[in-house]
Amino acid sequence: MESATPKYHLYDVREELKPQNLLEISSEQIDDHWNLYKGYVKQVNTLNEELLKLREAGEVSSLAYADRRRRYGFEYNGMVLHEYYFGNLKNNQNELESGDLLKAMAQSFGCYNTWKKDFEAAAKSRAIGWAILYADATTGALTNHFIAEHGNGNVAGFIPVLVLDVWEHAYMVDHLASGRGDYIAAFMKNINWDKAQERYDDVLRGKLTPRF
Numbered sequence: 001m002e003s004a005t006p007k008y009h010l011y012d013v014r015e016e017l018k019p020q021n022l023l024e025i026s027s028e029q030i031d032d033h034w035n036l037y038k039g040y041v042k043q044v045n046t047l048n049e050e051l052l053k054l055r056e057a058g059e060v061s062s063l064a065y066a067d068r069r070r071r072y073g074f075e076y077n078g079m080v081l082h083e084y085y086f087g088n089l090k091n092n093q094n095e096l097e098s099g100d101l102l103k104a105m106a107q108s109f110g111c112y113n114t115w116k117k118d119f120e121a122a123a124k125s126r127a128i129g130w131a132i133l134y135a136d137a138t139t140g141a142l143t144n145h146f147i148a149e150h151g152n153g154n155v156a157g158f159i160p161v162l163v164l165d166v167w168e169h170a171y172m173v174d175h176l177a178s179g180r181g182d183y184i185a186a187f188m189k190n191i192n193w194d195k196a197q198e199r200y201d202d203v204l205r206g207k208l209t210p211r212f
């Protein structure tokens with residue numbers, strides 16, 4: 001059966017997620033990083049377009065199709081994780097003082113400070129990638145994960161509550177390569193805890209918070 005326009009979803013750069021006036025993370029750093037994020041959005045759209053063309057040409061068994069398929073997860077995760085990351089950055093100088101997220105940190109780690117040390121340790125893993133506070137959507141339990149590059153380490157069905165980019169591009173406008181620790185300390189001062197709390201509250205309600 002012929003369908004009218006199956007096509008694919010065309011993603012947009014989500015300008016509303018771009019952080020402003022962060023503490024100890026310069027706007028030049030964010031601008032440079034934002035340009036990389038735009039590249040991921042473009043690549044996702046390009047990949048979908050090329051895969052569609054190859055399908056329409058009956059070339060799903062071709063090397064070109066397999067090659068583009070192989071890039072799929074890298075580009076999608078690159079786009080999506082940046083949207084979570086920028087979405088949980090804000091100069092609001094909030095502390096996490098109460099609520100279900102804090103309670104869950106105590107249940108899963110003992111206390112907030114133990115969670116924080118573990119999250120920072122994940123972020124200092126000697127590789128490029130991401131530190132992610134994940135919630136198991138089934139149990140509500142929290143765990144800190146290191147994701148190598150964009151894809152290796154994500155857990156299917158777990159919900160990202162707090163996402164920290166630790167690729168060197170995330171801090172090399174402001175710091176040298178050895179400055180990851182300073183960047184992580186700056187990140188911790190700019191967490192949008194309201195957003196993280198909202199993501200976790202939605203987990204408890206069986207709902208996924210939209211990225212934008």
Ligand SMILES: [Fe+2]
Pocket residue numbers: 033036082165167169170
């Ligand atoms: Fe990044």
